[in-house]
Every structure is written in structure tokens, then in C-alpha cells.
Amino acid sequence: MSPLREPKVDLDLAREHGLSDREYQRILEILGRTPSFSELGIFSVMWSEHCSYKSSKKYLKQLPSQGPQVLQGPGENAGAVDIGDGLAVVFKIESHNHPSFIEPVQGAATGVGGILRDIFTMGARPIASLDSLRFGPLEDPKQQYLLHGVVEGIGGYGNPVGVATVGGETCFHECYRGNILVNAFNLGVVEADRIFRASAAGVGNPVIYVGSKTGRDGIHGASLLASAEFDDRAEAKRPTVQVGDPFTEKCLIEACLELMRTDLVVGIQDMGAAGLTCSSFEMASNAGTGIELDLDRVPQRETGMTPYELLLSESQERMLLVAKAGREDEVREIFERWDLDFAVVGRVTEGGRMHVRWHGKTVVDIPVDPVAKSSPELDRPAAESPALRERQKLDLASVGPEEEPEAALLALLDSPNLGSKRWIYRQYDQLVQGNTVIGPGGDAALVRIRRSDGEPTDKAVALAVDCNSRFCWLDPRAGAIAAVAEAARNVACTGARPLALTNCLNFGNPEKPDIMWEFAEATRGMGEAARALGTPVISGNVSFYNETSGRAIFPTPTIAVVGLLEPWQCHAVSAFPAAGLDVVLLGRTREELGGSAWLALRRGLEAGLPPAVDLAHEKRLHGLLAAAVARGLAQSCHDVSEGGLAVALAECCFTGRAQIGASVELADRMRPDALLFGESTGRVIVASSDSAGLLAVAAEQGVPALRIGATGGSRLRISPPRGRAWIDCEIGLLRESFERAIPRRLERA
Amino acid sequence: MFAVVQFPGSNDDRDLLFAMKSVLGCESELVWHKRAELPAGTRAVLLPGGFSYGDYLRCGAMARFSPVMAAVQRFAEAGGPLLGICNGFQVLCETGLLPGALVRNESLHFVCDSVHLRVERSARPFTTRVRSAALLRIPIKHGEGAYYAPPEEFARLEARGQILLRYCDAEGRVTPEANPNGAVGSAAGVVSERGNVMGLMPHPEHAVDARIGGRDGLAILGSLVDAVEGRA
Numbered sequence: 001m002s003p004l005r006e007p008k009v010d011l012d013l014a015r016e017h018g019l020s021d022r023e024y025q026r027i028l029e030i031l032g033r034t035p036s037f038s039e040l041g042i043f044s045v046m047w048s049e050h051c052s053y054k055s056s057k058k059y060l061k062q063l064p065s066q067g068p069q070v071l072q073g074p075g076e077n078a079g080a081v082d083i084g085d086g087l088a089v090v091f092k093i094e095s096h097n098h099p100s101f102i103e104p105v106q107g108a109a110t111g112v113g114g115i116l117r118d119i120f121t122m123g124a125r126p127i128a129s130l131d132s133l134r135f136g137p138l139e140d141p142k143q144q145y146l147l148h149g150v151v152e153g154i155g156g157y158g159n160p161v162g163v164a165t166v167g168g169e170t171c172f173h174e175c176y177r178g179n180i181l182v183n184a185f186n187l188g189v190v191e192a193d194r195i196f197r198a199s200a201a202g203v204g205n206p207v208i209y210v211g212s213k214t215g216r217d218g219i220h221g222a223s224l225l226a227s228a229e230f231d232d233r234a235e236a237k238r239p240t241v242q243v244g245d246p247f248t249e250k251c252l253i254e255a256c257l258e259l260m261r262t263d264l265v266v267g268i269q270d271m272g273a274a275g276l277t278c279s280s281f282e283m284a285s286n287a288g289t290g291i292e293l294d295l296d297r298v299p300q301r302e303t304g305m306t307p308y309e310l311l312l313s314e315s316q317e318r319m320l321l322v323a324k325a326g327r328e329d330e331v332r333e334i335f336e337r338w339d340l341d342f343a344v345v346g347r348v349t350e351g352g353r354m355h356v357r358w359h360g361k362t363v364v365d366i367p368v369d370p371v372a373k374s375s376p377e378l379d380r381p382a383a384e385s386p387a388l389r390e391r392q393k394l395d396l397a398s399v400g401p402e403e404e405p406e407a408a409l410l411a412l413l414d415s416p417n418l419g420s421k422r423w424i425y426r427q428y429d430q431l432v433q434g435n436t437v438i439g440p441g442g443d444a445a446l447v448r449i450r451r452s453d454g455e456p457t458d459k460a461v462a463l464a465v466d467c468n469s470r471f472c473w474l475d476p477r478a479g480a481i482a483a484v485a486e487a488a489r490n491v492a493c494t495g496a497r498p499l500a501l502t503n504c505l506n507f508g509n510p511e512k513p514d515i516m517w518e519f520a521e522a523t524r525g526m527g528e529a530a531r532a533l534g535t536p537v538i539s540g541n542v543s544f545y546n547e548t549s550g551r552a553i554f555p556t557p558t559i560a561v562v563g564l565l566e567p568w569q570c571h572a573v574s575a576f577p578a579a580g581l582d583v584v585l586l587g588r589t590r591e592e593l594g595g596s597a598w599l600a601l602r603r604g605l606e607a608g609l610p611p612a613v614d615l616a617h618e619k620r621l622h623g624l625l626a627a628a629v630a631r632g633l634a635q636s637c638h639d640v641s642e643g644g645l646a647v648a649l650a651e652c653c654f655t656g657r658a659q660i661g662a663s664v665e666l667a668d669r670m671r672p673d674a675l676l677f678g679e680s681t682g683r684v685i686v687a688s689s690d691s692a693g694l695l696a697v698a699a700e701q702g703v704p705a706l707r708i709g710a711t712g713g714s715r716l717r718i719s720p721p722r723g724r725a726w727i728d729c730e731i732g733l734l735r736e737s738f739e740r741a742i743p744r745r746l747e748r749a
Numbered sequence: 750m751f752a753v754v755q756f757p758g759s760n761d762d763r764d765l766l767f768a769m770k771s772v773l774g775c776e777s778e779l780v781w782h783k784r785a786e787l788p789a790g791t792r793a794v795l796l797p798g799g800f801s802y803g804d805y806l807r808c809g810a811m812a813r814f815s816p817v818m819a820a821v822q823r824f825a826e827a828g829g830p831l832l833g834i835c836n837g838f839q840v841l842c843e844t845g846l847l848p849g850a851l852v853r854n855e856s857l858h859f860v861c862d863s864v865h866l867r868v869e870r871s872a873r874p875f876t877t878r879v880r881s882a883a884l885l886r887i888p889i890k891h892g893e894g895a896y897y898a899p900p901e902e903f904a905r906l907e908a909r910g911q912i913l914l915r916y917c918d919a920e921g922r923v924t925p926e927a928n929p930n931g932a933v934g935s936a937a938g939v940v941s942e943r944g945n946v947m948g949l950m951p952h953p954e955h956a957v958d959a960r961i962g963g964r965d966g967l968a969i970l971g972s973l974v975d976a977v978e979g980r981a
Contacts, residue, residue, distance in 0.1 A: 155859050156859075159800070159859060159890070159892075160758065160760070160799075160800035160803060160804070161760070162760025162761075162799065245803070246800070246803065247757070247758050247800065247802060247803025247804075247805065248803075250757075250758055250760065250800075250803075251757050251758070337783075338757065339757065425861075426858070426860055426861055426862055427858050427859045427860065427861070428859075428861060429859075429861050429890045430861050430890075431861065431888055431890060431952070431955045431962065432760055432761060432764070432890070432955075433763070433764060434764040434767065434954070434955055434957075434958075434961065435961070436961065436962075437960065437961055448961065454763055454766070454767055454771070455771065569960060
């Protein structure tokens with residue numbers, strides 16, 4: 001056997017590993033010697049931005065994460081929320097942006113695989129996925145290729161693994177042309193007293209490796225791929241992308257859930273970013289123990305792997321668990337039945353050190369906590385960009401009024417951002433596990449909860465993911481508030497009560513003060529909104545360095561809110577369910593066109609201040625929706641967002657199974673284009689069989705409400721009290737624009 | 750006893766078990782693919798949807814070699830009712846218990862949608878709960894679900910009435926637009942010559958609740974129950 005030849009470790013090599021000079025100095029202090037090559041690799045991934053949150057920690061600590069419903073806040077694989085009767089839901093959203101840009105199919109697939117493992121690691125059965133996707137303009141063939149690949153990857157993993165994809169969002173904007181966003185969300189159900197955590201407790205207990213074999217894929221995915229900017233040589237980083245195997249993941253889910261029904265497990269952690277290294281350090285650190293690992297026992301896909309490669313590989317579908325001593329064979333039996341690899345690779349030790357052997361030699365011997373807990377915390381300079389004030393300026397008087405409202409409505413419906421996403425979600429299994437009460441295409445998805453024995457309950461969770469990144473670009477704080485408010489409002493539109501949120505914070509390079517300022521502002525806004533709406537932040541993920549050749553994406557703090565509805569049998573849909581219902585508008589319309597889709601599409605302007613959010617009103621509105629749905633006063637509820645009232649009304653008409661027209665009259669107290677297309681927040685269109693009852697409850701709860709028309713017929717008519725209608729159009733025509741928006745652009749290529 | 754076979758990679762197995770056991774109230778159990786025999790007292794066998802062995806090879810090509818399949822084959826050859834849904838249909842074609850094959854959707858995309866089906870014949874043991882020409886609304890979800898048989902063979906299947914369900918529009922018209930995957934003859938459900946084996950691309954187990962996708966799936970699963978319990 002040839003002896004191990006490894007590069008000499010020095011400052012230059014540390015720099016190549018993405019470590020700063022100060023960080024390298026700190027490593028020398030911790031060890032009191034020069035690190036081995038493997039040790040350097042460990043520090044570089046554990047202290048990478050992706051794993052250590054070194055730039056964001058300071059801000060994340062300020063987010064509200066407590067509440068009587070919270071069973072597990074940030075810090076574990078995912079957060080958990082109590083939903084009553086001994087049940088809990090576990091959920092999280094995570095980014096896989098850079099891998100998906102480089103290799104869209106595998107990048108997106110392994111994004112789904114990774115988030116699923118975060119959920120079932122906690123003992124929960126994954127039941128529902130959402131995806132938040134952002135691409136450059138759809139007319140660009142490269143973006144079409146990326147869209148095809150990402151959708152294929154999400155479906156190609158999510159479908160075989162047997163977890164329904166029930167919703168999401170997809171946006172297209174120039175700023176994502178060189179750096180697409182793929183954020184994957186998953187939610188699982190678990191008995192509240194059966195939540196598992198990543199802990200290597202109990203000195204002498206065996207450390208067990210299960211799942212797939214380890215290969216050379218994904219080495220430095222976390223440190224070099226996720227924690228650095230892109231340039232035109234990004235594709236050379238393709239070998240850092242992992243390859244997904246949904247079949248193994250499916251078997252791993254079933255085997256782990258079976259194992260967790262026993263009393264054999266002490267702690268469990270998935271091998272995600274930084275693989276074996278990150279999982280073992282986190283588990284030891286959480287328990288205040290050490291771990292002794294023997295790399296020769298790690299199941300390997302390739303021969304001749306070095307300790308460095310074994311420790312840093314990000315091969316997928318692997319888990320590390322600590323079981324009770326002496327019961328290894330019971331664990332083995334479960335994994336062998338599912339034809340999965342099983343190996344005892346080490347044991348828990350006293351003294352808080354990580355000791356790794358390879359071919360009988362010690363290759364790593366470092367203290368656990370300085371690596372896992374004392375990773376650097378940075379206070380990077382943050383400063384507002386001088387360009388911000390410029391883009392916030394908008395003199396509406398100089399913006400020509402919309403001359404053709406009907407053409408504007410058709411154009412908005414035909415834009416890929418507002419148009420139907422059916423082409424995408426038709427490629428996902430939305431039904432498996434049989435719980436999808438409301439699938440993709442509505443305000444929020446609604447998913448029934450079953451007990452672990454498969455019997456259904458009267459509970460359902462409502463899920464929505466949102467972010468208007470144009471708002472965030474114009475004002476990161478206001479944009480983040482709007483994102484939380486919109487996601488929660490979407491959940492409330494089903495009748496559910498918003499419970500908690502998870503976030504995926506996609507930003508540019510944090511080493512730039514204006515990006516750090518955007519991050520600081522956005523997290524501040526998110527915190528304010530989460531506090532006001534009673535939806536604590538229970539999990540999340542930060543994705544920095546979303547830049548290519550120095551151009552950052554719009555700040556995109558994606559927010560997913562989860563709510564509870566019980567009994568779910570009483571819920572509201574988005575689209576008008578029948579003719580002859582009153583149409584009621586909840587909330588107040590202001591003359592707000594700043595940052596609107598109309599302004600961007602019809603006037604080519606991305607400017608102004610985003611619409612204001614009144615969080616107290618928003619909270620009252622959510623309460624009103626829950627009450628109205630429960631009392632049968634609201635048969636459909638649809639939130640007014642991008643494209644304003646006209647687009648929202650059109651969607652109410654044609655997104656249901658039946659096509660139901662409506663005739664609506666709006667008092668013309670402001671410029672008509674602001675009335676029709678302005679994006680004032682806190683508004684919901686309700687179809688009600690008892691509008692008098694609804695208005696009375698709204699008045700009691702202090703929510704402005706107005707009957708604006710009625711459903712029926714085959715046209716959408718929106719008019720002022722006197723004079724010609726602004727819009728009077730066959731629903732079929734509106735629907736055609738909406739449905740063809742994405743397919744027609746893909747066909748032309 | 751209704752036996753729902755569980756392959757590694759099956760993922761509608763528990764939904765099918767729920768439909769048989771909790772919705773239709775039948776004694777049913779999951780049968781692990783490594784078993785050599787079906788449970789004592791098995792009256793019908795169901796092969797669920799999913800991606801057995803990941804479907805990395807041709808869909809269903811690996812599952813046909815699972816130990817339990819020999820017992821399933823004997824059961825069907827003895828005339829026992831056998832229903833394969835989606836991946837289960839693919840397994841039945843691979844095994845040779847049903848003619849033809851399932852190939853990549855014409856669109857080349859996986860498709861998940863609610864579709865209308867026309868029941869061509871009310872027959873034991875799968876469609877007695879509906880009259881001929883009745884319409885059902887049941888979801889599909891598959892990437893390789895376009896039924897194919899060579900023209901002469903398909904003509905024989907047609908002549909013998911083996912095409913039991915077809916994709917159609919909301920009015921019951923069989924049109925190219927209403928064919929979601931390019932299946933020859935818009936075939937969605939095919940039975941064996943004896944009629945005791947059926948392969949079905951749509952998922953009846955996902956249409957068993959009025960508020961979640963409707964109850965039309967029970968027309969098929971319920972017919973099977975009636976046949977087994979001697980009511981049809």
C-alpha cells in the first residue's frame with residue numbers, strides 16, 4: 001500500500017480552502033501546531049459561511065423564535081411546532097442555488113433530498129414539499145434549460161421518494177440570470193414526544209453509519225461552492241455537485257422511521273453539507289462528548305479514498321446515528337432488510353475530542369467545541385447603497401396613466417411571473433400519501449394530517465411560500481415585512497391560523513457593505529413582522545454569495561409560513577366556487593404603484609417605495625378570515641398581491657374547476673390604474689353567500705370591508721360607478737393568456 | 750384477505766392499504782416483496798404505484814424478479830383477481846401477465862393531473878359498480894404511462910374487449926386532446942384475456958374521499974371487493 005501523500009499545510013493552502021489569515025491563525029492557536037491536511041479540510045468546511053453562519057449569526061440571534069407552540073426552534077435539523085393532540089409538524093426551507101445553476105437536474109434533486117433528510121432525521125414522516133424557484137428571463141434559452149432541468153430534478157427526486165409537492169412559487173427576473181435560486185421546503189409529521197435530535201450522548205455507545213456508500217462527490221460543496229461568488233468559470237465547479245439517488249432515500253426514510261419506533265436510537269444526524277465531518281462534530285458538540293472514528297470501516301464506493309476525501313465527501317443519502325451499546329444487531333437487521341449499508345464506524349468518548357484513524361494512523365485529533373461552537377462570528381460593515389434613494393424616487397404624476405386597462409390585464413396574466421405555473425407543477429406528484437386537500441395553484445396548499453398509524457385526523461396544515469424580491473430591492477425591511485405578511489395571509493385565506501415560519505435568506509456577497517446592510521434590514525423587517533403576526537422563526541437557512549461577476553441578485557428572503565386548520569373539512573378555496581355569491585373586498589386600497597408588476601411591465605420602471613404593510617391590520621385580517629371561514633361566511637378567499645385587484649379578480653374567475661364570472665364596481669377615488677393594478681397589502685377578495693354577516697363580523701374586528709359585486713356569468717366586468725367599464729372580458733380569453741404564459745415561451749424555442 | 754404487495758420504492762402502498770382497509774373496510778395487509786408466499790386466505794392481490802427499485806432500469810423490470818412475484822403469478826394463473834396500478838401495471842406487463850408495455854409519455858414529461866375515464870364495459874371483477882359508458886374522474890401521475898401494443902395485437906385486445914378504460918374528455922369523448930400520455934387507443938386500463946388481471950395507469954386509491962379528489966376510485970376498488978365477497 002502506498003503511503004498517504006498529502007499537500008503540505010501552510011497559509012497559502014489555507015487560503016485556497018477559503019480560510020482567512022486570521023482564521024488560520026486561530027486554528028494554529030487552537031491546536032498548538034500546524035494542522036494535518038484532513039484537519040485543515042475540517043476547519044475549512046466547519047468555518048465556511050455555509051456551515052458556520054459567521055456573517056449572519058449576529059442578526060439571526062435577534063429573530064423571535066419562541067412561542068407556546070414552538071417545540072424546537074433554530075439550531076436543530078429543522079424546527080418543530082405543536083399542532084395539538086400529541087402531534088407536531090417539523091419543517092424547514094433550504095437553498096441549493098449554486099449547485100442548481102451549475103448542474104440543474106442534480107442540483108435541484110439533491111436540494112430536495114437534503115431537506116427531506118433534515119425532516120426525517122427528526123423522526124417525522126415527510127408529507128409535503130414546496131419549492132421557491134427564481135430564474136432569469138424565460139425568453140433566454142439558457143434559462144429555459146435551467147427551468148427544464150430544475151423541474152426535472154425536483155420531480156425526479158420528489159416523485160420517486162413518495163412525498164407530494166403541493167405548492168411553491170416561481171419568478172423570473174433579470175437579476176437571477178447568472179445565479180438562479182432553488183429553495184426547497186419540506187414538512188413532516190411526528191408524535192410530539194418522539195422528536196429525535198442530533199446528540200452523541202452516552203460514552204461507549206456505537207456510532208453507526210447507514211445509507212449509501214461514500215464516494216468522491218460533492219467535496220467542498222459547502223465551502224467552495226456555496227460560500228463564494230460565481231464567475232464565468234462557474235461550470236468548472238461541477239464536480240462539487242452531488243448526485244442524488246431517490247430510491248435509496250425512499251428506503252432510508254422507511255428504515256429510519258422504522259428504527260425510530262424502537263428504543264434503540266440515542267441521537268441521529270444526516271450527513272449533509274460537509275458530510276461525515278459536520279454530522280459527527282455537531283452530534284458530539286451537542287452532547288458535550290467526543291467521538292472516535294475509524295475511517296476504514298466507512299462503506300466506500302471507490303477504492304483508494306484518502307481520509308481527507310472520506311471526511312469531506314458530500315455523497316447523498318447517508319445518516320450517522322448513535323445507538324444504545326450492545327444493540328447494534330437490532331439496528332443492523334432493519335437496515336439490511338432495506339438493503340442499505342450499515343457499519344459501526346466508531347464510538348462515543350469522554351473528553352470532547354474528535355479522534356479519527358485511517359489505516360491504523362491518527363489523521364485527526366482536535367477538540368470538538370472550538371470547531372463546532374467557537375466558529376468565528378463576524379460583524380461585517382453594513383452600509384446603505386447610495387443607489388437606494390435613487391431607485392426609491394417615483395413621481396407618479398410623471399407616470400402616464402394606463403390607457404388600455406383590459407390590454408394591461410391580459411399582458412400581466414401573460415407574463416411568466418403572474419401566469420399559471422401548471423406546466424411546472426403538473427410534473428410533480430401532488431397526491432401521494434393521499435392528503436392533498438388543496439394542491440398547487442391556490443393561495444396556500446392545504447394538507448391533511450394523519451397519525452403515524454395512517455388514520456386521518458381532522459387537522460390540516462396550510463403552507464405557503466412567498467417573497468416579492470422587487471419590494472426587497474426597493475426597501476429590504478419593508479420587503480421582508482411584506483413577504484411574511486403575504487405568506488401568512490395566504491395561509492389565512494384557507495381559514496387556517498398561521499403558526500410559525502421558516503426562511504431562506506438569499507443574498508449577495510456579505511463582504512460588501514451594501515449587501516450586509518440589505519441583510520440586516522431584511523432580518524430586522526422579518527423579525528418585526530414575525531413578532532406582530534405571532535409566527536416565530538423556527539428554522540431557516542442563509543445563502544450568501546448569490547452573485548456572478550460582481551452582480552448580486554435582488555435580496556430574496558423567502559418566507560414559508562405554516563398554519564393549522566381544524567377541522568379541515570371547513571376550509572375556503574381561492575377561486576369563486578359558484579355563481580350568485582357576493583364579492584367582498586377586505587382591506588384598504590391606497591394609491592400605491594411603487595414596485596408594482598404593472599409599473600415594471602407597462603412602464604418599464606422598477607422604482608418607488610413598496611406598498612406599506614400595517615401589521616396590526618394584517619393580524620386582525622387573519623383573525624377575521626379564520627372566523628369567517630369557520631362560520632361559513634366565506635366560500636372563497638383570495639389574497640390580492642402582484643398585479644393588484646384586477647389580476648386577483650381574474651384568478652378568482654378562472655382558476656377553479658368551474659369558470660365563474662363576476663361583475664364588480666369600484667369607487668374611483670384615485671387613478672384607475674392604481675385601483676386596478678396597485679399592490680396595496682392586507683387585502684383579500686372573498687366570495688360570500690352572506691355578505692351582510694361577513695361585513696358585520698369585519699366591522700366587529702375592525703377590518704375594512706366592502707361589498708364590491710357579485711359572481712356569475714362568463715365575463716369579468718370591472719367598472720367605475722358611472723361610465724364605461726375599465727375591463728369587460730370573456731373569462732376564457734383571460735384564462736388563455738394565463739395558462740399559455742409559460743408554455744408558449746417554451747414552445748417558441 | 751386483500752394482499753397489497755410492497756416493493757422497495759413502492760410509494761402508494763399505504764394509500765392503497767388505507768383505501769381497502771379503512772375506506773372499504775376489508776381485511777388487508779402489506780406483503781413484503783421478499784416473502785415467498787402470499788398470506789393464507791389471500792382473495793385478491795394488488796400491486797401499488799411507485800418506483801419499485803427506483804425504476805432506474807425499465808419500469809417494473811426489477812420488481813418482476815422479487816420473490817413474491819412467483820406466488821403472485823401462480824395466484825393469477827389460478828384465476829385469482831390481480832390489480833396493478835401504475836407501477837403495478839408496469840410490473841404486470843414486464844411479468845407477461847398482461848400484454849403490451851408502458852412507454853415514456855408522449856410529452857416526455859411526468860404528468861400529474863385529474864383525468865376523465867370512460868368505462869367501456871361493466872364486468873367482473875373490476876367494473877361491476879358502474880354501468881358501461883359511465884365516466885369516472887380519477888388522477889394520473891406517471892412519466893412512463895403510455896400504453897403500447899403492436900397494431901395487430903392491439904386490434905385483438907380491442908376485439909376481445911380487453912381495453913376496459915379509456916381516457917376521455919368531460920363529455921365522454923375519446924379525443925387526442927383528452928389523451929394525457931399518448932396511449933394507443935387512449936387505453937388507461939387493460940385486462941387479461943380471462944379478465945381476472947387488470948392494469949390501470951390512473952390511481953383509484955387517490956380518489957376515495959369526497960373532499961380529497963372525489964370518490965370515483967371506489968367504483969373500481971369497490972367492484973373488486975364485491976367480486977371477492979360474492980356480491981357481484
